[in-house]
Amino acid sequence: MKKTFMIIGILLVIFSNSYAQADFSINGYLKTDNRMLTDDNSFTWNENQLGLKFEGSYSDDYHLFSEVRVRGFGFPEISQTADLQGKDKIYKWDLEFREAYLDLYQFGLQDLDVRIGRQIITWGTADKLNPTGNICPEDLEDVFNFGEQACVNSVLATYYWKDFTFSGVYVPTFTPAVLPSGIYASALSEPMEFPTGMTLRNSSDKIILPEQRFTESSQAAFKVGTNLFDYDLSVSYYYGRDDLPLCNKVAINPIDTLGTVDVAAEMIYPKMQVIGADFAGNLFNVGIWGEAAFTIPDEVEMQTVMGDEIQKSIALKDDPYCKFVLGGDYTFKNGIYLNTQYLHGFVHERGNDDLNDYLTFRFEKKFFNDELKIVPLGGAVSVTDWDDYRNNYGFVANPEITYYPYDNVEIITGAYILNGKGSNMFSSLKDNDEMYFKAKVSF
């Protein structure tokens, strides 16, 4: 950790010195995020964050950018006296090395730009939920912050020819998605089901990451974009891996004759190919967009080991499936802004049988010269079985007020109200209604 601080210190000195000499800047923000469950007043999130952004360019030929985040969490992890002697246990914190990349403009060719380094690559025209954006893994740490992506170390080359843009990406190493934690840990996973009479004592799992070599961990993607009939259009292809783990082996070890078992699971990241297409434009004054991702997964076999007996089945079929989003936005004459999207297949859903339908919506209105923004109605609804939708639905409502008292200062308060029936993401969290308070100052 000392080494990390030293590196940051050196970076700061270098950037500070450079600042005076060239077009360099150091910006950042301070952020606090606090959440509380409404039913028992327990705090679920208490985070303070300092983000620093370094940016600069000595010439028109290149540009560099880096962002680091220092985050402190207010929940001590203390279980014994010795823990009280460590500040990192009392006040947990981490350092996130987010983006760090170099842009090379007109690199070798007049119309070629290259970006090398740790970066976020967002493809797709939809808001936050992008089935065609598969290069960067999902960052689902905050499960309500849909669409947040983690960075990947990669090379992105973009070539411009007339009205066409050709992009190619190579990611040498595999980075898995960040999963939800704490009370949200089970939000994206189905509960384990056991035959009648079987009781779980302990469960464990093992993640098997792909070997970090060219044929196993590499990902590549290509995209061609253009404008046709006043619509922005693109088609893309991705070859890589699903960034969420899939269970391919379960070992069930009987402990006693009463049916008590220990379960050990093994999980892998299946290979997949995605052919994508997206569009954005206007239709009768309404902004519209859409994207579709035709996913072709590799078949994954499932092994269930119970004693000496091994049962084989299919964990993931190689049948292609299609996730898609259709969305639109409109500003009414009274200033109310509406943004809505219909989504077939959320980030964690795979295979034709598992794709569910979601509708996201957000009404917002700004007041006092944009100093106050109120979202009286925002959220998402999901239906997992249209034949019995009364017992298979879920929703999250997210009313929110944002106040900008001064330049660079943002104060947000709101709530997540969840409900539902059946087995779905929102109904699994229905006891977790919470209120939040966030503040951010940029500098």
Place this chain on the structure above:
Amino acid sequence: MKKMLITITMLLIWVCGSIYAQTPTAEDILKNSDAVVNAPQDQEISLKMTLTDKGGNKKVREMKMYQKGDEMRLIRFLSPADQKGVSFLSLPDDVQYLYLPAFHKVRRIASHIKNDNFAGTDFSYDDMSASKYAEEYDATLLEKTDDLYILELIPKHGVEKSYSKLKMWVRQDNFYPVKVEFYDNKSTLWKLFESRNIKKHGEYWVASEAEMTDLKKQHSTKMITEKIKLNKGLSDNIFTKRNLKRVK
């Protein structure tokens, strides 16, 4: 008597002819006005915007604006910190794009947003596009004062604007627009735009100060030109989605 009538008629014809020759049509005035404002082949301007609310509270934004001809304009925010890097591109055929660094995406601006306020200012996205009033409005000459033409502008058939009409004051000596009143759909005065400190930079007339006031909100946005470079041969590549997300 007949001679007198002929003389009066001739005199009237001469007077009318003289007036006609001296006063250009409303359409010509508007075209000339657009031409004067967009006269430089290209412009690179550093701007400081001061937003003032009805309580006198002020907010400051700094930005850089690039313009080529009368159809291509790129605006990039330099401050405040939470808006740094936000960039806006206006292209021919009413095509507009916005780059929001936080989202890592260039987004096409839908037509319903074009009449929204641009980044909390009193200018709409549409107002921030390069001004081409003659293309979008039909003009009528309301009045000619000693040194100004006063025009009324009505959106042309098929052109959607959030203003029902405009009233424009144009200088006679150089056709520079000094004041524009914007009326809402109920024909109530909504916004007032004023150009000040109009001086010659080389062969071009430039207003180094402009202010848009929203009379309903009692909120104003004053733009001060801090640096200006004209006819530096800006490349078309500046006005591309490629450049929109670039820092330099």
